[in-house]
Amino acid sequence: MQGSANLNLMKKAARKVGRALVKDFREVENLQVSSKGPGDFVTRADREAEKALREALLGDRPTYGFLGEESRETEGVDPTRRWIVDPLDGTTNFLHGLPHWAVSIALEHKGEIIAGVIFDAAKDEMFWAEKGSGAWMNESRLRVSGRRAMHESIFATGVPHSGKGTLPASLQDFARLSPVCAGVRSWGSAALNMAYVAAGRFDGYWERGVQPWDIAAGLVLVREAGGMVSAIREGDDPLVKGSIVCANDPLFEGFRRVIRGE
Structure with missing residues (x-):
């Protein structure tokens, strides 16, 4: 190619x-x-x-x-x-x-x-x-993973340091997601988190307080690998609002609802 x-x-x-x-x-x-x-x-x-x-x-x-x-x-x-x-x-x-x-x-x-x-x-x-x-x-x-059940899936995120205003919300995300999935990983690179979703290594990824350069390349990677991408809040642009959630199609809506607290 x-x-x-x-x-x-x-x-x-x-x-x-x-x-x-x-x-x-x-x-x-x-x-x-x-x-x-x-x-x-x-x-x-x-x-x-x-x-x-x-x-x-x-x-x-x-x-x-x-x-x-x-x-x-x-x-x-x-x-x-x-x-x-x-x-x-x-x-x-x-x-x-x-x-x-x-x-x-x-x-x-x-x-x-x-x-x-x-x-x-x-x-x-x-x-x-x-x-x-x-x-x-x-x-x-590359293709996103084929897993369909949250309890079998591993998700990635970035853990904000104490000086970031997104820390309280991110800790609440952990509290909701951890009991219903197979694990959460934080490896320290938003770009690679999205690349790994595209490659099926992670089943999904979310993060708050990201910058456009953190996630821009990953947007097209995940979509072209068959995945779904949006901001955490309905209707927002991830590049503008600085939040993101992505996963394969079967997991996406359920995963996004957990992160939203719905």
Whole structure:
């Protein structure tokens, strides 16, 4: 599956930046035992990664807009197309030497995400999707899981730290969901949570207080893998309201009702 010119540009940029981050990741592991600590180093690595993505994507598509986690939004000459980028999703994992983080790139056209790439460089897993062309991991076609019962299913989320206002609601979500499912996982990367739903590794994912760059690429991945995606509140746009719930079709409504407390 070759993909469009835009998708190939996204994959090439993600792979280049991901490989550079792998080298930085090895250095972070060394810094864990040093007196200096890895914090400042990771901040620089994150910013350099976004700079490299900006140069690669806008270098080939200079009229597109650009929204990244580490820099201000750039409005494009073409108002209908925008790159949405998280250069290092899972920064805390990266900082602690945990090999679960990713480069995430999405392409938005007229308010809709039409292509997405999530590159787990530490594991060399490239998740990618384009509207109408399915979802893939490397060269393997992806499908969401086939489980139909909540009590057999594993769900993923992000656990907010104490400073986030979403903590009380998230703890209530846990209290409602945990008794009716097979388990809840929090692995520290929203992008990979959605990629894993697309791959059938997780049966569903929800989170409150997410940013557009956290979930943009995952939206098209899950949908192209046959899954359902919405904001937690009916009628909201996940990219605008910053909440998300996704799962396969048989589980989706029941899962969303539990998260809503209905």
